[in-house]
Amino acid sequence: MTALPTCPTCDAVVPVPADVVANELISCPDCGSDLEVVSLNPLTLDLAPDVEEDWGE
Numbered sequence: 001m002t003a004l005p006t007c008p009t010c011d012a013v014v015p016v017p018a019d020v021v022a023n024e025l026i027s028c029p030d031c032g033s034d035l036e037v038v039s040l041n042p043l044t045l046d047l048a049p050d051v052e053e054d055w056g057e
């Protein structure tokens with residue numbers, strides 16, 4: 001694996017584990033954004049949905 005994905009927020013290259021799987025959540029080391037692996041081939045990251053808020057109440 002040679003092409004590393006870039007952060008959609010800050011465009012930094014985000015290192016991913018060799019055994020990364022689809023839908024895995026990764027934090028951008030540069031801006032701290034929560035990113036989700038939306039595709040493995042090619043490796044693509046997108047902003048993870050905010051699952052912690054807007055649920056119930």
Ligand SMILES: [Zn+2]
Binds near residue numbers: 012029
């Ligand atoms: Zn970033």
